[in-house]
Amino acid sequence: MPVQVDPENNETRALFEMAEFAGRQVLEIGCGDGRLTWRYAAKAAQVTAIDPYAAGITKARLNLPTELRGRVEFYHRAFDDFAEASEPSAYDLMILSWSLC
Amino acid sequence: MVHALEEIRRLLRPGGSLIDIHPVQEAPLTEVYQRGRVLFAEPRVAYDYDEDIHQAEQALTQCVRRRLFDREHSREFDFLTYGSSVPELRDFLEQANAFHESSIDDAEATREAVFYDRVEGIMKAAGKGAKVAIHERVRIARLKPTG
Numbered sequence: 001m002p003v004q005v006d007p008e009n010n011e012t013r014a015l016f017e018m019a020e021f022a023g024r025q026v027l028e029i030g031c032g033d034g035r036l037t038w039r040y041a042a043k044a045a046q047v048t049a050i051d052p053y054a055a056g057i058t059k060a061r062l063n064l065p066t067e068l069r070g071r072v073e074f075y076h077r078a079f080d081d082f083a084e085a086s087e088p089s090a091y092d093l094m095i096l097s098w099s100l101c
Numbered sequence: 102m103v104h105a106l107e108e109i110r111r112l113l114r115p116g117g118s119l120i121d122i123h124p125v126q127e128a129p130l131t132e133v134y135q136r137g138r139v140l141f142a143e144p145r146v147a148y149d150y151d152e153d154i155h156q157a158e159q160a161l162t163q164c165v166r167r168r169l170f171d172r173e174h175s176r177e178f179d180f181l182t183y184g185s186s187v188p189e190l191r192d193f194l195e196q197a198n199a200f201h202e203s204s205i206d207d208a209e210a211t212r213e214a215v216f217y218d219r220v221e222g223i224m225k226a227a228g229k230g231a232k233v234a235i236h237e238r239v240r241i242a243r244l245k246p247t248g
Contacts, residue, residue: 001183003182003184006181008181010179010180010181011178011180014176014241015122018174018241018243027112036122079105080105083105083111089111090112091113091117092114092116092118093119094109094119096122099123100105100123
């Protein structure tokens with residue numbers, strides 16, 4: 001049995017209770033290997049997912065499902081650098097994915 | 102952290118939302134399950150995120166006090182990561198925690214090794230189908246930029 005992360009989907013359920021994704025431009029900060037991204041991305045209009053660690057982003061890009069191509073983009077970037085290069089008011093929804101601490 | 106939250110506010114459209122997900126400030130449990138029954142549950146040793154979590158909570162509180170964000174809703178949930186063996190789960194956690202810059206000293210490493218030996222013993226005694234898990238309590242919050 002491979003390692004199973006939150007097979008009960010408690011995190012996904014809590015996320016869907018808290019946030020509306022339909023038609024939203026989403027920025028996920030600290031996406032890692034896309035573990036959480038896959039769970040909501042199909043509902044969003046567009047997802048930008050960033051992480052400062054290259055290994056996670058490489059894995060996320062490799063595992064990007066075909067149906068999400070064009071809808072999800074992964075960037076190997078720290079939030080400060082990403083924010084500096086971003087226009088204001090660009091996102092409807094931002095997710096700090098276990099990344100504030 | 103407060104600066105990051107200020108930047109988040111700048112990037113959010115009016116009426117947008119910030120969702121923050123992070124573990125609560127208590128050590129995760131290492132648990133052993135057999136057919137859905139908990140055979141063992143103790144705090145994981147060498148847990149050292151307390152200070153980071155404390156700082157994250159403080160940053161959020163400060164941003165709410167400064168009226169950058171309103172905290173609209175928050176709740177907690179259980180987050181479990183299961184492995185079929187202690188080495189498998191430890192490998193996975195080591196990779197996941199490789200992103201954290203902290204390290205443990207020799208004494209802590211020894212305590213951790215003894216702890217996981219004990220967990221492995223319990224798993225062996227439980228027999229086929231036993232699973233080991235890390236059980237974290239996690240808080241999710243929705244914040245809205247003010248004004």
